[in-house]
Amino acid sequence: MLDNSESYVTEDGRTIGGVVMEMKNITLRFGGVVAIKDISFDIREGEIRAIIGPNGAGKSSMLNVISGFYVPQEGEVLFHGKPRPQLRPYEVAQQGIARTFQNIALFEGMTVLDNVMTGRLNKMSSGLLAQAIWRGKAEKEEIENREKAEKIIDFLEIQHIRKTPVSRLPYGLKKRVELARALVSEPSILLLDEPMAGMNVEEKEDMSRFILDVNDEFGTTIALIEHDMGVVMDLSDRVVVMDYGKKIGDGTPSDIRNNQAVIDAYLGVAHD
Amino acid sequence: MFYREAGDFKTSYTDDNQTFPIKFDRYRYYVVLAIAFGVIPFLINDYWANAFLLPFLIYSIAAIGLNILTGYCGQVSLGTGGFMAVGAYACYKLMTSFPDVNIFFHVIAAGGVTAIVCTAFGLPSLRIKGFYLAVATLAAQFFLVWLFNKVSWFYNYSASGQINAPERFVFGVPVTGANTDAWATYLFCLVFLTISAIIARNLTRGMQGRKWMAIRDMDIAAEIIGVNPMRAKLSAFAVSGFFIGISGALFFAVYLGAVEVGEVFGIQKSFLVLFMIIIGGLGSIFGSFAGAAFLVLLPVVLKLIGVDFLGWPTDIVAHFNLVIVGALIIVFLIAEPHGIAQLWRVAKEKLRLWPFPH
CATH class of the missing domain: 3.40.50.300 (P-loop containing nucleotide triphosphate hydrolases)
Known part of the structure; x- marks a missing residue:
């Protein structure tokens, strides 16, 4: 041992x-x-x-x-x-600890990009008011995390569908998006x-x-x-x-x- | 042909994150804003202000509020009328208790009070979902109306049980009371609607909106990813209550001027706003506008056609209104659950390729 x-x-x-x-x-x-x-x-x-x-x-x-x-x-x-x-x-x-599911558990009504961005939520700390105004920290955070999300999207080769609602994707791609969402949280x-x-x-x-x-x-x-x-x-x-x-x-x-x-x-x- | 994104390249994520990423949309938005602020106030008259514009602006705020709760966060609410009443009574109490403060702040504070009340009534959503939650919010509706009828402190012990908006000024121009001008009340409401829509859009395109939608689409997965379901749901109730409270305050103070709670903020108001977001489009800010415009305009247009043009009796036309709204709800629920907003999106997608679809 x-x-x-x-x-x-x-x-x-x-x-x-x-x-x-x-x-x-x-x-x-x-x-x-x-x-x-x-x-x-x-x-x-x-x-x-x-x-x-x-x-x-x-x-x-x-x-x-x-x-x-x-x-x-x-x-x-x-x-x-x-x-x-x-x-x-x-x-x-x-x-x-991030995970994917046996039966895909993506957010069907959201785009691929939004799904992947959701995986970054623990990295973002701006409050409700800051987000309502969309200036300063909220916007900066959004952009920084978008860069991280795009890196993973690029890595898993799903760039072409980033603005597509998940509900329109075939099964294999959904699995890949789910992997992206888990992976993006580092x-x-x-x-x-x-x-x-x-x-x-x-x-x-x-x-x-x-x-x-x-x-x-x-x-x-x-x-x-x-x-x-x-x-x-x-x-x-x-x-x-x-x-x-x-x-x-x-x-x-x-x-x-x-x-x-x-x-x-x-x-x-x-x-x- | 004119509507396309070709050649409209984004070189930064800021550009890509805009509310209207396509140039054509952006310019149209500026044009609409310019007309709404710069042209309509000069053309407006009392009839159009009272029959269409004021209710449209105010209901749009309420619809945005309910859409955040129901369309974005997936929590069904039938308490909108009651929450609007909270906004109205909060505004009334603030106006009469602090007459020196500008009404602008009263309306915002009324939104704040409603946000707190709405959050409290949102607590059951932590344990129950769907229809059962709808019934719980229905209890809020009836309780709040009963409360405002029963406790005379809320209407300052007036004999009639009504609340009447005293005259208040913004920049020396009356916006409430008996001597208001149509353009002043219109602009006052328009300012609130514009701010509400921008705030709602900012919230829904950012992380808060994603948390809400995650809860709506699959709450268990959302929780495992790290969304705190309690905070997400209650924040949706709070933000929704804030907008609904503002709309209730405006509805009472600016539009009606005098309110008897059971008549104005009854259950039918809850359903009216709910129908607005169903017909307009769940989960869409544009849909809130479209639904409010549609349901406010429908009786006006029907009256123009039916009574003025065809000479039918007024009551028949009023009944027709109910029949059409009912039928439309069914049609939209079956054929296009995402409402007018989705029809609009599909039309835009078609337009992008027009006239060469292949």
């Missing part, structure tokens, strides 16, 4: 930093149903961490625990080494809930490229849930495998590929 501050080198030769977020013995129950049972793992700075598992394994619940939307009954979440206090959902974003951890769900091969390749580029260019720490095994194995540096709320594997993609418990969970075990 690695020490918390120790760095390691990935299979493709990148150096990964210390622990950003650590889950310690997390247990999450909904009434009598145990969604997550005694799971511990960590997310390190600059890595792409995947959480995989069959349907109903508790992956999305895990992501919600990471994002602070669910509060586990047992165990604790250490963020930058400190236990995280119980936060309201809107306070989590201020901590620097998060210290970016959570992606099934970024490739419902895409064709070409769109998946595009999305994979963007995820790798984001990680490479901005050094963003990414935690993602994905069903497509090929994608997960290619993208991620380390993988957590869950099944029925328990962790059954944790390690590099090649470790996971040879892990008997994982193979059993995915392919089934012969009963003799």
